[in-house]
């Protein structure tokens with residue numbers, strides 16, 4: 001499939017960090033990117049074609065840090081011409097899976113491997129985020145990814161682990177339900193990211209953009225489940 005990449009927007013110099021969201025198609029990368037950047041859930045989420053990005057500025061101990069969140073495509077056919085752009089000058093990676101989909105969790109090792117193949121440094125902060133925690137139910141535990149399993153994967157791969165919901169973040173739910181599930185608030189992820197990045201040495205000034213990339217394809221995307229391997 002032929003594609004072309006076009007950028008429209010403005011460029012400026014500031015302390016900006018590129019944060020990559022990767023994971024299987026349908027795990028909620030686009031919705032999470034919206035929550036992380038603007039605390040809102042998109043009314044309609046369509047398969048990401050190529051890349052989309054949003055920004056969020058956080059105050060970390062008096063310093064303003066700009067997070068440039070790269071919402072990547074989960075479907076192979078929409079990402080293959082973009083992969084080299086994704087991994088250039090990355091400062092942090094968020095590995096996303098869906099807690100109600102063990103297949104999306106199993107796919108994580110492929111995403112970790114893709115990072116390795118693109119020579120991502122070991123000093124780059126990496127986060128593991130289980131999304132859709134609102135879909136957890138007490139009765140169908142066998143069909144869900146347990147927090148113990150996720151924690152063990154996080155430890156083995158040196159990832160910081162969070163579990164949340166882009167659709168119904170815990171901060172918007174009742175106290176009882178929050179205690180029961182041990183979820184993290186979306187803002188916990190933002191502040192952990194900000195703190196980790198502030199400590200990074202390889203930051204300097206990177207070129208910050210505000211705008212969007214347009215990737216043109218001939219066909220209209222259909223939402224479908226796609227996994228990395």
Ligand SMILES: Nc1nc2c(ncn2[C@@H]2O[C@H](COP(=O)(O)OP(=O)(O)OP(=O)(O)O)[C@@H](O)[C@H]2O)c(=O)[nH]1
Nearest residue numbers: 025026027028029030031045048074132165166167
């Ligand atoms: N219940 C629930 N549904 C969610 C949540 N986050 C996303 N979704 C739904 O999951 C579907 C896929 O969400 P997307 O954000 O498009 O997934 P994606 O990972 O960006 O998918 P690709 O662009 O194909 O890689 C949509 O129907 C969302 O409404 C969540 O926290 N809870």
